[in-house]
Amino acid sequence: MATGxxxxxxxxxxxxxxxxxxxxxxxxxxxxxxxxxxxxxxQSATIRSMVDDGGCVDKGFPLPNVDSxxxxxxxxxxDEHGNKEAHTVDERAALAKFDKDFIAELDADKAFxxxxxMAANYLHIQGLFALTTQCIADTIKGxxxxxxxxxxxxxxxxxxxxxxxxxxxxxxx
Amino acid sequence: MRRRKKMTTSPAAxxxxxxxxxxxxxxxxxxxxxLPAASDVARTTVLSRRWRHLWSxxxxxxxxxxPAPPPSTSSRRADTGSRxxxxxxxxxxxxxxDGADVETLKISFVFSSSPNDGGGGRSAFDGDWHxxxxxxxxEHVAAWLRFAERHVTxxxxxxxxxxxxxxxxxxxxxxxxxxxxxxWLAYAELTVxxxxxxxxxxxxxxxxxxxxxxxxxxxxxxxRLCDLFSSPACCPRLRRLTxxxxxxxxxxxxxxxxxxxATLETLKLLGLPDVKAVEVDAPGLRExxxxxxxxxxxxxxxxxxxPRLRRLTFESDETCRGSGLMVLDGARMExxxxxxxxxxxxxxxxxxxxxxxxxxxxxxxxxxxxxxxxVTKLKGHITYVL
Numbered sequence: 001m002a003t004g005x006x007x008x009x010x011x012x013x014x015x016x017x018x019x020x021x022x023x024x025x026x027x028x029x030x031x032x033x034x035x036x037x038x039x040x041x042x043q044s045a046t047i048r049s050m051v052d053d054g055g056c057v058d059k060g061f062p063l064p065n066v067d068s069x070x071x072x073x074x075x076x077x078x079d080e081h082g083n084k085e086a087h088t089v090d091e092r093a094a095l096a097k098f099d100k101d102f103i104a105e106l107d108a109d110k111a112f113x114x115x116x117x118m119a120a121n122y123l124h125i126q127g128l129f130a131l132t133t134q135c136i137a138d139t140i141k142g143x144x145x146x147x148x149x150x151x152x153x154x155x156x157x158x159x160x161x162x163x164x165x166x167x168x169x170x171x172x173x
Numbered sequence: 174m175r176r177r178k179k180m181t182t183s184p185a186a187x188x189x190x191x192x193x194x195x196x197x198x199x200x201x202x203x204x205x206x207x208l209p210a211a212s213d214v215a216r217t218t219v220l221s222r223r224w225r226h227l228w229s230x231x232x233x234x235x236x237x238x239x240p241a242p243p244p245s246t247s248s249r250r251a252d253t254g255s256r257x258x259x260x261x262x263x264x265x266x267x268x269x270x271d272g273a274d275v276e277t278l279k280i281s282f283v284f285s286s287s288p289n290d291g292g293g294g295r296s297a298f299d300g301d302w303h304x305x306x307x308x309x310x311x312e313h314v315a316a317w318l319r320f321a322e323r324h325v326t327x328x329x330x331x332x333x334x335x336x337x338x339x340x341x342x343x344x345x346x347x348x349x350x351x352x353x354x355x356x357w358l359a360y361a362e363l364t365v366x367x368x369x370x371x372x373x374x375x376x377x378x379x380x381x382x383x384x385x386x387x388x389x390x391x392x393x394x395x396x397r398l399c400d401l402f403s404s405p406a407c408c409p410r411l412r413r414l415t416x417x418x419x420x421x422x423x424x425x426x427x428x429x430x431x432x433x434x435a436t437l438e439t440l441k442l443l444g445l446p447d448v449k450a451v452e453v454d455a456p457g458l459r460e461x462x463x464x465x466x467x468x469x470x471x472x473x474x475x476x477x478x479x480p481r482l483r484r485l486t487f488e489s490d491e492t493c494r495g496s497g498l499m500v501l502d503g504a505r506m507e508x509x510x511x512x513x514x515x516x517x518x519x520x521x522x523x524x525x526x527x528x529x530x531x532x533x534x535x536x537x538x539x540x541x542x543x544x545x546x547x548v549t550k551l552k553g554h555i556t557y558v559l
Binding site for chain 1: 191192193194195196197199200203204205207208213216217218219220221222223224225
């Protein structure tokens with residue numbers, strides 16, 4: 001940044017704050033630091049409110065609930081949505097394509113998909129959370145209970161009493 | 174994120190580890206809220222103990238016909254419809270017993286043409302399109318409305334495309350907890366509470382968004398409807414109001430008292446064929462859309478006072494004559510007017526009159542939509558237009 005009078009520097013600072021070009025450090029539960037743009041970090045409502053409340057931006061934000069692998073993937077999403085413009089039709093299409101590829105990759109690795117979902121929930125990244133939960137919902141949609149159990153590896157552990165209840169409900173339905 | 178690794182016993186699923194069940198209730202409920210049909214949600218109750226009672230707390234219940242199957246498969250469509258009616262009834266009945274409130278209830282038998290079907294979708298109403306909704310009776314509608322009044326704490330939407338010709342009736346549901354209400358009621362005769370009764374019950378205390386479509390009102394209920402939306406005691410938070418395809422509404426008078434918080438920001442009047450008088454006084458109004466309202470047939474010029482208006486959309490098949498549209502402070506206003514003027518047949522005098530009365534406007538963008546054959550006729554005049 002060019003040196004200048006105090007006022008000019010303050011104005012430049014304000015402008016920098018405005019444009020979200022400050023860098024913010026996010027630390028995973030394994031202690032690994034990730035440096036991201038403020039615009040990217042602001043995709044998370046949790047971090048956004050900490051920044052806006054005058055949180056210690058310089059010290060960075062430790063995220064005790066998120067591991068490095070998950071955080072790296074979450075940041076990939078935030079960078080794409082926070083750092084890029086989405087004004088023109090082409091830009092929006094590019095972003096939609098990114099989302100599509102992003103979720104397709106996660107869908108192939110369900111365990112990782114849940115980790116990213118939990119992180120998106122914890123960090124309040126609305127778009128990402130909607131994307132991952134929608135993906136999980138799509139897997140449930142239109143399937144029989146047995147198909148759902150197979151798809152997610154859910155163990156059948158209903159007791160005879162539960163089964164009785166279910167039968168009861170079905171006759172009322 | 175730590176998790177318990179739990180292997181299933183089935184050898185076929187040996188590689189699958191049940192991780193989804195370890196997501197928190199909040200997340201699982203959110204996932205359930207994405208399921209398009211509540212029957213999908215109900216099916217999850219038999220998955221395992223973890224899922225057994227989860228759904229009874231599901232915040233959103235959505236029942237909707239899937240995107241329209243082709244009309245040729247009409248037996249399948251009818252089948253889909255009657256199964257959906259049964260699913261709605263059974264899920265709501267169980268939910269009523271459980272007593273857990275519902276944040277969002279959406280019941281839609283209208284095929285949406287696009288996912289973001291904000292207002293249109295009326296094209297889906299051509300011809301013999303409603304065989305799938307033949308099983309819906311006024312009694313179903315009454316029961317669903319009653320359930321919503323008692324259990325819905327946020328957004329309520331009911332779209333019913335057809336009802337049997339006899340006994341097409343419905344009561345406007347009221348709940349101090351509704352945040353938004355969207356009703357499409359197949360031209361049922363609507364009964365509306367008086368403003369005084371509604372205010373005493375705090376009937377619409379939290380309501381911010383209303384879209385009322387395809388209903389029929391008589392003079393008494395039409396007047397009550399206007400009173401309801403005009404009264405700050407009834408609808409203290411109303412911000413967006415759309416009245417669409419309402420038959421029998423002859424006088425539209427919305428007088429929002431400036432002394433009270435004038436919360437109404439968006440007003441859309443779409444297809445009100447019987448309206449003969451319009452009087453809107455909305456001090457806080459920012460956006461106004463009028464489509465399919467015959468202003469020229471009115472006994473007295475429509476009076477609309479909206480000093481904070483920023484965007485106006487006006488579309489009419491007829492040119493509007495002598496309307497007392499009063500728009501002040503429109504410096505940054507966007508106006509979208511579709512005016513049908515054919516050369517030699519009609520002129521756009523009224524449109525010009527209107528624009529001349531937007532005294533605060535300092536910029537005008539004009540878009541021309543010209544039928545292909547007319548282009549040559551226009552050529553000689555284009556410089557004049559510009």
